[in-house]
Amino acid sequence: MSESLLLALLILLPGGWCAVLGASWLLGVRWPERPVAQLTTACYTAVLLIVAALWWQLLTSGKEQLHALYGNWFEVGHYHFPLALWADYLSLPLLTLSALLILIVSVFSRRYIHRDAGFFRFFMLLNLFGSGILLFFAAGSFDLMIGGWEIVGITSILLVAFFQHRDDPVTSALRVFATYRACDIGLLTGVVLMHIFVGTSEFSQVLPNNIEPHTPLVGNAATIVAILLLLAAMGKAAQVPFSGWLPRAMEGPTPSSAIFYGALSVHAGAYLLLRAQPLIASSVLVAEAIIVIGLLTAIHGTLVGRTCPDAKTGLAYATMTQLGLIFVEIGFGFTRLALWHIVGHALLRTMQFLRAPSLLHDHHRVHAAAAGHLGATGQHFAKLLPQTMQHWLYRLALDRGHHDNFLDRFVVAPVIRLAHAMQRIEIKLIGGGH
Amino acid sequence: MSESFTFPWLSLSVLIPLVASFFVWKMNDLSRARRSTVIALAASLAFLLIANFAVALTPAAKFTEALWQCFTMDALNAIPLSLFVALCLGVAVLAPKHNLTPSWLAGVLWLCATTNAAYAANNLIVFVLAWAGSLAPFLVMRFFASAKSERTIPAFSQLVLALSFVSLCIGIALLVYAEHAAGLGLTQARTGENSLLFAAFSFLMVAVILRKGLFPAHSWVVTAFDKGPLLPLVLLVNDHLGAFLVARIVLPLLPDVAHTAWPFFSALSLLTAVYAAVLALAERKPRRIFALVAISQSAFILTGLESQTAVGIAGALVLWQVVSVATTMMAAVYAGLEARLGASLNTDKFMGLALNAPRLAVFFAVGCLALVGLPLTLGFPAEDLLLQGTLATNPYLGVILPVVTAMNAFSVVRLFARIFLGKPVAAAQELVDALPRERWVLTAAFLFLLLGGLFPSALIRLPAIAAERLAGKAAHVVQTLRLP
Numbered sequence: 001m002s003e004s005l006l007l008a009l010l011i012l013l014p015g016g017w018c019a020v021l022g023a024s025w026l027l028g029v030r031w032p033e034r035p036v037a038q039l040t041t042a043c044y045t046a047v048l049l050i051v052a053a054l055w056w057q058l059l060t061s062g063k064e065q066l067h068a069l070y071g072n073w074f075e076v077g078h079y080h081f082p083l084a085l086w087a088d089y090l091s092l093p094l095l096t097l098s099a100l101l102i103l104i105v106s107v108f109s110r111r112y113i114h115r116d117a118g119f120f121r122f123f124m125l126l127n128l129f130g131s132g133i134l135l136f137f138a139a140g141s142f143d144l145m146i147g148g149w150e151i152v153g154i155t156s157i158l159l160v161a162f163f164q165h166r167d168d169p170v171t172s173a174l175r176v177f178a179t180y181r182a183c184d185i186g187l188l189t190g191v192v193l194m195h196i197f198v199g200t201s202e203f204s205q206v207l208p209n210n211i212e213p214h215t216p217l218v219g220n221a222a223t224i225v226a227i228l229l230l231l232a233a234m235g236k237a238a239q240v241p242f243s244g245w246l247p248r249a250m251e252g253p254t255p256s257s258a259i260f261y262g263a264l265s266v267h268a269g270a271y272l273l274l275r276a277q278p279l280i281a282s283s284v285l286v287a288e289a290i291i292v293i294g295l296l297t298a299i300h301g302t303l304v305g306r307t308c309p310d311a312k313t314g315l316a317y318a319t320m321t322q323l324g325l326i327f328v329e330i331g332f333g334f335t336r337l338a339l340w341h342i343v344g345h346a347l348l349r350t351m352q353f354l355r356a357p358s359l360l361h362d363h364h365r366v367h368a369a370a371a372g373h374l375g376a377t378g379q380h381f382a383k384l385l386p387q388t389m390q391h392w393l394y395r396l397a398l399d400r401g402h403h404d405n406f407l408d409r410f411v412v413a414p415v416i417r418l419a420h421a422m423q424r425i426e427i428k429l430i431g432g433g434h
Numbered sequence: 435m436s437e438s439f440t441f442p443w444l445s446l447s448v449l450i451p452l453v454a455s456f457f458v459w460k461m462n463d464l465s466r467a468r469r470s471t472v473i474a475l476a477a478s479l480a481f482l483l484i485a486n487f488a489v490a491l492t493p494a495a496k497f498t499e500a501l502w503q504c505f506t507m508d509a510l511n512a513i514p515l516s517l518f519v520a521l522c523l524g525v526a527v528l529a530p531k532h533n534l535t536p537s538w539l540a541g542v543l544w545l546c547a548t549t550n551a552a553y554a555a556n557n558l559i560v561f562v563l564a565w566a567g568s569l570a571p572f573l574v575m576r577f578f579a580s581a582k583s584e585r586t587i588p589a590f591s592q593l594v595l596a597l598s599f600v601s602l603c604i605g606i607a608l609l610v611y612a613e614h615a616a617g618l619g620l621t622q623a624r625t626g627e628n629s630l631l632f633a634a635f636s637f638l639m640v641a642v643i644l645r646k647g648l649f650p651a652h653s654w655v656v657t658a659f660d661k662g663p664l665l666p667l668v669l670l671v672n673d674h675l676g677a678f679l680v681a682r683i684v685l686p687l688l689p690d691v692a693h694t695a696w697p698f699f700s701a702l703s704l705l706t707a708v709y710a711a712v713l714a715l716a717e718r719k720p721r722r723i724f725a726l727v728a729i730s731q732s733a734f735i736l737t738g739l740e741s742q743t744a745v746g747i748a749g750a751l752v753l754w755q756v757v758s759v760a761t762t763m764m765a766a767v768y769a770g771l772e773a774r775l776g777a778s779l780n781t782d783k784f785m786g787l788a789l790n791a792p793r794l795a796v797f798f799a800v801g802c803l804a805l806v807g808l809p810l811t812l813g814f815p816a817e818d819l820l821l822q823g824t825l826a827t828n829p830y831l832g833v834i835l836p837v838v839t840a841m842n843a844f845s846v847v848r849l850f851a852r853i854f855l856g857k858p859v860a861a862a863q864e865l866v867d868a869l870p871r872e873r874w875v876l877t878a879a880f881l882f883l884l885l886g887g888l889f890p891s892a893l894i895r896l897p898a899i900a901a902e903r904l905a906g907k908a909a910h911v912v913q914t915l916r917l918p
Binding site: 026073074075076077078079081143146147148150151154157161164165166167170173174177178181182184185188189192193195196415416418419420422423426429430 | 590653657709712713714715716717743744745748749784786788789793796803808809810814815818819821822823825826832833836837840843844847848851854855856857858877880890891894898901902905
């Protein structure tokens with residue numbers, strides 16, 4: 001099969017299956033649990049085979065990337081939105097990872113979500129997420145990446161609010177949504193600026209490759225675009241100070257926490273930076289900013305993670321720590337290391353998240369195997385610090401670095417105060433209505 | 435290029451709902467009145483779709499009726515004409531029985547006929563009369579008043595709407611008086627140093643500001659949504675006649691004055707978008723949130739038109755379609771919920787209505803997401819075009835559009851969450867989900883937004899041609915008159 005067809009099928013299979021599920025629901029067709037889960041598993045098995053075929057084509061062709069252009073999605077005058085897909089040594093490992101992990105999660109969820117009222121909804125959203133993340137990793141332009149990025153964001157929020165009959169998950173989902181939308185401003189503006197500066201956002205023309213040998217986006221233009229992409233990546237990857245949403249996102253069901261916040265969604269930000277690496281490499285300022293943000297996040301994650309009372313929140317902070325380190329690697333330009341760090345971390349963290357519901361059971365088993373002699377761990381470095389600093393850090397960690405308070409007080413509250421002041425003025429001027 | 439319709443498709447699409455409105459008004463049987471309304475609107479839509487097909491085949495042409503020269507159809511008004519009739523049809527089917535009367539349905543028919551006449555107008559007098567006609571149900575004829583409902587349009591909103599009409603009349607009168615030779619047609623541009631033309635432009639733009647609810651005249655929309663009948667008001671706001679006045683009359687007839695004054699109006703549109711978005715963040719009442727978000731997103735339509743670039747204008751015209759369908763869909767769902775629960779919803783706490791009304795929740799959510807430009811919906815290409823087209827002429831928009839859209843997105847998603855998610859209130863236990871008539875109409879709107887998002891070319895083609903024509907004219911005037 002041609003690479004164009006393979007790349008298209010990669011997105012269309014999960015997207016089409018999600019559309020079938022959605023249409024069935026709208027028409028009132030009720031599917032039993034088993035075929036929904038089995039067909040989802042079959043769908044991602046097929047996707048995995050397609051990815052294997054793409055690997056084969058890439059390795060045997062000797063090319064740097066497989067590139068498919070399907071024409072323009074829409075066009076007006078000189079402006080067009082190209083439908084271009086792309087698979088190279090950066091995107092293929094992540095496409096493989098996505099297909100594999102969604103396949104595993106679909107098998108796991110069949111029993112975990114069994115008889116839950118939201119079983120059908122969960123699988124529909126899982127497939128929507130699958131098509132979104134595959135589109136994001138296989139996109140051949142930053143324009144198309146926005147599509148995948150936003151689909152991942154919205155499914156993430158819908159799954160955080162999965163247990164919709166309780167107020168807390170819904171409140172958490174709103175917080176996640178607000179953070180995502182605020183940071184997505186960076187991606188939208190960055191991509192529009194690419195069009196202004198170089199007239200396109202296609203990788204083949206913005207980034208260096210064997211189709212177009214050098215990047216036309218350089219100097220201050222590259223710095224501005226890279227800063228905006230960094231803002232977007234910080235939101236999705238829960239970097240300081242936008243980290244407060246990640247523990248809140250644990251309100252969702254465990255399989256979605258595993259696939260979104262242990263494996264794929266949180267790494268989307270890192271992938272965005274890896275994809276834009278030539279822009280980052282051309283700006284020392286941005287590279288340094290990424291290193292500093294990554295280091296601060298890693299320290300924050302490891303400190304707060306030590307004070308978390310529940311397993312999933314602890315894992316969320318452990319994820320944050322690793323993401324911080326991945327950012328540091330990207331900042332230093334160790335792209336290959338960062339890529340394998342993402343793959344290894346996603347696999348490990350998915351396993352840990354999926355085991356989280358059995359944590360006590362596992363602990364008892366290990367405890368019994370050690371004949372009741374399990375010692376405390378993780379105190380080695382803490383002991384090197386003075387007692388007062390330990391207490392201060394403990395308080396800081398308990399309040400999660402005051403990040404949420406900081407954002408609430410200095411970003412959210414002034415906007416809301418302004419809105420209320422404007423509302424009061426309106427009431428005074430025209431009266432009534434409130 | 436000029437073509438003509440040998441059959442009066444446009445006149446019939448206006449006359450059928452107009453005549454039907456008189457008959458429906460006199461009916462006593464509500465279900466017969468609703469059936470008659472639906473048949474009249476469906477016939478009008480069918481005629482317009484046939485005419486639309488002709489325009490789609492020859493998009494560069496301007497079609498005028500052979501019978502008389504009053505109405506015209508081209509790439510600019512083809513989609514708005516059909517879309518507005520489809521919206522009226524949808525509202526007529528969806529309107530809850532709770533407050534429905536034959537006169538209410540007659541009002542929808544009247545609004546449809548007069549708004550279509552304004553879209554299709556081929557001269558200034560027809561446009562002014564149609565504009566007045568579209569306001570009549572809200573100002574003088576009490577179509578939407580009902581013995582069962584206390585909801586009426588506030589006097590303040592009526593005053594603003596009346597002022598918009600007065601301003602339009604003065605503007606048109608000055609325009610005609612300034613250049614007698616140009617006549618009442620909508621083709622010949624009026625250019626040159628003439629203070630009367632500038633005055634005409636100013637009055638026309640005041641009419642636009644008042645009708646569209648741009649800052650500082652936005653309050654009439656918010657107050658009317660809060661106190662008045664929601665669905666007719668959504669139709670009134672979604673006719674976007676203010677934006678159409680700019681695209682059909684101000685841009686082509688007063689190109690040089692418009693070119694000079696655009697920065698001010700563009701800034702005013704952006705201010706409106708920001709102001710309404712910030713106000714929506716503090717707002718608790720669902721009806722007022724609808725109004726503020728609709729005002730905020732609609733303000734970008736004017737910004738796109740004022741960009742004078744083909745991409746920006748096309749973005750504005752596509753956003754017009756998105757805002758119209760999405761807000762009508764959301765308002766219809768909300769009106770249905772109000773009718774079921776018997777009062778305005780109190781969204782201070784989560785209501786959890788999705789428990790028994792998951793389909794209504796999904797329709798509402800899709801409307802929300804399309805309105806704020808999420809991918810997989812038509813809102814995404816609309817905002818992409820708008821952003822790409824306007825950034826070159828208005829760099830502030832590059833920052834303001836994503837920020838405002840993010841704020842609006844938060845407001846509507848929070849509203850969705852408050853209404854449909856969380857711990858269910860007692861009333862949620864017995865709530866009825868979408869009725870069959872609601873399901874089909876809302877599914878059609880859902881498919882329009884979704885399929886439009888997946889295959890946007892079909893819905894962008896005609897706006898793109900209209901946009902290129904408008905931008906071409908603007909560029910020609912700038913070159914000819916050597917404007918800065």
